Amino acid sequence: MIMLKGIQQYSIDLVSYIIKRKERCGESVRNGWGNRRFSILSKLIVTFLIVISPMYVVGTQINDWGSTLVRKEIFKSLQFQLLFYRTSLENEVDRLLRLQREYVNDEDLESLSITSESLTDYQKLASIKRFQARLNVMKQSSLYVARASAYIPPIGRTISTDELSGNLLQDKLSQLKKDAAVPHRGLFYHDGEKVLLREYYPTTQAAEGRDPMFVLELELSIPKIKQYLSQMSDSKLGGAAVIHPDWEIVSTSNEEAYASISSPLREQSLQLEKAGTTDSPAEMRTVSIEKQQFLTVSAYSPALGVTLLAFVPENAVMGALDRYRLYMWLITLVAIVVVVLFSLYMYRLIHRPLQKLIRAFRKVESGDLQVALAYKSSDEFHDLYEQFNYMVTHLNKLVFEVYEQKIRVQQSELKQLQSQINPHFLYNSFYLLYRMTKANDFDNSTRFSKYLGDYFQYVTRNGVEEVPLELELQHVRALCEIQTIRFSGHITFSIDQLEEVFKTFMVPRLILQPLVENAYQHGFEFEHENRHVKIRFTTVTHDSGSVLLFVSVEDNGKGMMADELEHWQGWLNGKEQPTEITGVLNVHRRLRLKYGDLAGVRIASRPSGGLSVSIVIPLPASIPKEREG
Structure with missing residues (x-):
């Protein structure tokens, strides 16, 4: 409230300064009006x-x-x-x-x-x-x-x-x-x-x-x-x-x-x-x-x-x-x-609207913030009057506009983060391709090149904000195939069958990749055996009646300590501010901005060991509820 009052006072002072400058200019014009030779x-x-x-x-x-x-x-x-x-x-x-x-x-x-x-x-x-x-x-x-x-x-x-x-x-x-x-x-x-x-x-x-x-x-x-x-x-x-x-x-x-x-x-x-x-x-x-x-x-x-x-x-x-x-x-x-x-x-267009605008500024100078200007023509003065009305009638909403601008900046930041490529993944992939080619492992090198090309074609695609869920899964499958070749089959993966009704469901691009990458990079220890990553799909009916789609990335690795899991819950619920924006938090923010508070990322420990990271998306009413779990 104090901030809004300060903004109001600053606006009134600014208007007073403009009017005084205008009056000085008008006085100078009036002094020389009778001596002019040209109109x-x-x-x-x-x-x-x-x-x-x-x-x-x-x-x-x-x-x-x-x-x-x-x-x-x-x-x-x-x-x-x-x-x-x-x-x-x-x-x-x-x-x-x-x-x-x-x-x-x-x-x-x-x-x-x-x-x-x-x-x-x-x-x-x-x-x-x-x-x-x-x-x-x-x-x-x-x-x-x-x-x-x-x-x-x-x-x-x-x-x-x-x-x-x-x-x-x-x-x-x-x-x-x-x-x-x-x-x-x-x-x-x-x-x-x-x-x-x-x-x-x-x-x-x-x-x-x-x-x-x-x-x-x-x-x-x-x-x-x-x-x-x-x-x-x-x-x-x-x-x-x-x-x-x-x-x-x-x-x-x-x-x-x-x-x-x-x-x-x-x-x-x-x-x-x-x-x-x-x-x-x-x-x-x-x-x-x-x-x-x-x-x-x-x-x-x-x-x-x-x-x-x-x-x-x-x-x-x-x-x-x-x-x-x-x-x-x-x-x-x-x-x-x-x-x-x-x-x-121009002569006829400028003179009368300016006089009307000056009178309105004087009212604002006196503290009347309820003044409004009407202008029938659709020219620059119409826009100027509209902006003047907006300034006067919506001055108390400036804080919310600043907040909205912050969201736009955040969206720009998220879009930039979305397009980033892990350089270590790029270097390791090309080095692995070099080793397979040198070893004459043409079958694996051919498969690896195909998956790697599909991966980077999808990641570097510009101008596409949303894709069908089936296409997003194809990208994740290519990533898992690349990781399987990289780790020589020591980490296996499986992806549940996606129901037909969800295949064409449009979702933000690159929302599953950070979750899968975290499972491969941080989910396992070197001595861990039978390492496996699984992607499964479930639907749950929320108390509000909305049907939520859960896409879960699960691993049977080392899991997460209780204090670390508590920190993550605080970050995802907005109770704590992270020191840096990670890929998972990036996905969480994007889902919240697009689908609301019911969407986001959920993290939970698995009873049998490992970690389950899920993205939650509210389904539209046009998609029937196929199953619950």
């Missing part, structure tokens, strides 16, 4: 014209200079953009080729192609499955790979990401040996519809017409390449293409323009390939096609033996510059008209 309206018009005139002159000069500069920069930008796309494509193809060469030394591939006679049928099948899994990894490593295959002539089999094992037909083997004799760079176009990357082993044996031990093949996705090319030209009449003397991949809706532009480039690509060019800068030309100018940018790739082309209509990038000068004149005319009208309107 306020005239001064407003002249002032606005004086202000905009230099800006117009400077703007005209800047427009002329900018037009010239923009033309040059557009040319440079198109060149740099095409070179960037060329480099990106070369790097991606080079990466895939190096990845293929790494697979040459695969143990399963060597055993199938070299020592297949010593393998049993079961060993062959197991090797085929393992190698197919690695082919899937190769396929998933790039958006541009549509299919990864391996042809193994010694066993007459084909392994691919689409088929576990198929027969290698003699026609296919003959075609592979025939293709090996044709020199090509990087990309290989086959059957008029496939872009391939191949690795023969051994290379010389295939080139001499003999059966290779195996052939690795990556089929690139032409739709993905076209999608990649579409990024190079966003104009509807423009386009982009990868041009080889014998084939092409085109992304354009303007076929006529492309046909005229690509013809000389195909011949140029053939000449550069014959000359063995090792470097080729981007070239820009202006081509006229049916009275329409096109800007074309092309760059030959010696590494791939192809030419990248991008073309756009000139008016799509340059047309707007030619209209700027006309727009400047139109803007000038409109500005003069607007200045006159605006000055007249």
